[in-house]
Amino acid sequence: MQRRYDIDALRAIAFALLILYHCAMLYVADWGWHLKSPHLSETLQLPMLFMNxxxxxxxxxxxxxxxxxxxxxxxxxxxxxxxxxxxxxxxxxxxxxxxPIQPYAQGVANGLVEPGFVDFLLRYYRFQPWPQGAFDGWEYGFTWNHLxxxxxxxxxxxxxxxxxxxxxxxxxxxxxxxxxxxxxxxxxxxxxxxxxxxxxxxxxxxxxxxxxxxxxxxxxxxxxxxxxxxxxxxxxxxxxxxxxxxxxxxxxxxxxxxxxxxxxxxxxxxxxxxxxxxxxxxxxxxxxxxxxxxxxxxxxxLNRPFRWLPWATEAVYPWYVLHQSLIVLIAYWILPLKFGPVAEPAIVLLGTVAGCFVLHEIIRRVAVLRPLFGLKARRVKADRPAPAALAVGTA
Structure with a gap:
């Protein structure tokens, strides 16, 4: 059966839009999220609602x-x-x-979690309720957020x-x-x-x-x-x-x-x-x-074998797992630095993309990390190439 390249491409595009959407959640006015920038935009609500x-x-x-x-x-x-x-x-x-970096950053920003990530983790892994409103999921003691x-x-x-x-x-x-x-x-x-x-x-x-x-x-x-x-x-x-x-x-x-x-x-x-x-x-x-x-x-x-598609198909899962924690972490670091309304979102977006890219390149090369991010075990290459018929059948 011929591979449906359009579905692979559409999956990659859909999750790329999800990353862009979550970056924009920092800046859309009147929509709650884990952290919010001081540079809020009501105009952003229209494209966000269209996609939402x-x-x-x-x-x-x-x-x-x-x-x-x-x-x-x-x-x-x-x-x-x-x-x-x-x-x-x-x-x-x-x-x-x-x-965990997400509830930590949100809790510190809300003034209900003391700074200190190690101390936060020691408390977080007890899976007991936190002060009301500390972060999304405070009543359960933990959160899966975007996962x-x-x-x-x-x-x-x-x-x-x-x-x-x-x-x-x-x-x-x-x-x-x-x-x-x-x-x-x-x-x-x-x-x-x-x-x-x-x-x-x-x-x-x-x-x-x-x-x-x-x-x-x-x-x-x-x-x-x-x-x-x-x-x-x-x-x-x-x-x-x-x-x-x-x-x-x-x-x-x-x-x-x-x-x-x-x-x-x-x-x-x-x-x-x-x-x-x-x-x-x-x-x-x-x-x-x-x-x-x-x-x-x-x-x-999109139903064609684009050169970027094999890489993007593999990258979707790790990028999905990583992206929101990177967005929140970068925002947590740079919001106090008071960058302007152009520089700040650019840093958040580019930093998130760069972080996902670098971490994915590491994950895909380390056998023990691959299943933790939803990737299949890397195939061991045979000493000799397989016959063409078999190669096609195992694609």
Whole structure:
């Protein structure tokens, strides 16, 4: 089966945007984050809101696409074991080693943690509650911060594995066939309806807290798009339809975002249930239209073996694990130095990229570090090159 280069490229681009997004969280006005710069911008809210509504949906959809390809040629038990190893080990290592600088910096900035990182770690590893509001997750004694995605993805993997026999029976094949047969406006609109229903039913009752146990609104959204990715898979008809509709879905996504933005900007905070449901429905339609546009354009433009793609494909996981701790650490160091509104974000962004690059180059060369950052063991090169047929088959 030919490798889908567009999916590899789209994954790399999606996580690059995530790094840029988290850098910008330092500077967007009225949005809380672990640290905030004095150089805040209300103008930044518009592009941040534009990306915020679909950025994690896209990542979970790509995760579902990856599951579709990983399951080919692998037993279900082996798939679950391998995914658990590649998700839980980096999650555990990241929570214990990479993430702690974030609650430390936030706690010191909030005046609720005494300076001194070693003393903080000795207290942190006791996993007991901290003073209220010290940092995100203070009540649990620790936090996974940006690594919540790994925990959610692992749970979705287990739930998916349990449901897979249903997806493969007659009912599941009919459902997949119905989705694969969608064309035109049906493909653009119908998959958005479950997202809208989930928001209407669940968002009033469950806040987006990152609490795995009580985050049922986001679970409904993210697991749905995760399944969409799996069902989308390598169906050539669906992908060609997404390519055909790419201009239409892009225009629709931009129009829906404008409509959604007008509603949340011009309407008062307290609105009737009917108006609130309309806002959430417009948001869901925007999310799915944006995803369709991204998938269509990426398949049209990115499905080719770019020279940078093998390196970027490997770099995604370590960069994801490292980036937010580097952002927070660099900001913690330079905010007191009072750089200007141009120099400061430039230092944060360039420092984060440089730090991720250097650390990744070290990680990829050290066998014991590779699995801690989600990388597979480095293949041992044979003394003689493999025959061409075998080389292709193991790619």
């Amino acid at each position: 509504r679909w950025r994690m949906d896209l990542i979970f959809l790509i995760s579902g696409l990856s599951v579709h390809f990983l399951l080919r040629g692998s037993s279900l038990g082996r798939f679950v074991a391998q995914r658990s190893w590649r998700l839980l080990l980096p999650l555990t290592f990241g929570c214990l080693v990479i993430v 919540w995605y790994l925990a959610y993805l692992w749970v979705y993997t287990l739930v998916f594995a349990a449901l897979l026999p249903l997806f493969r029976n007659a009912w599941g094949r009919r459902l997949h066939g119905a989705l694969a047969s969608l064309r035109g406006w049906a493909l653009i609109a119908l998959p958005a309806l479950p997202l809208a229903v989930a928001s209407i039913l669940l968002q009033p009752h469950f806040k987006d807290t990152g609490d795995l146990i009580h985050d049922w609104h986001r679970h409904a959204i993210y697991f749905t798009v995760f399944l969409y990715g799996y069902w989308l898979g390598n169906d050539s008809g669906l992908w060609q339809e997404l390519v055909r509709l790419r201009r239409r879905t892009l225009a629709l996504a931009l129009g829906l975002f404008g409509f959604y933005l007008a509603m949340i900007t011009l309407l008062p905070e307290e609105v009737s249930d009917g108006v609130q449901y309309a806002i959430w429905t417009a948001r869901s339609l925007y999310i799915w239209a944006a995803l369709c546009a991204i998938l269509g354009w990426s398949h049209r433009l």
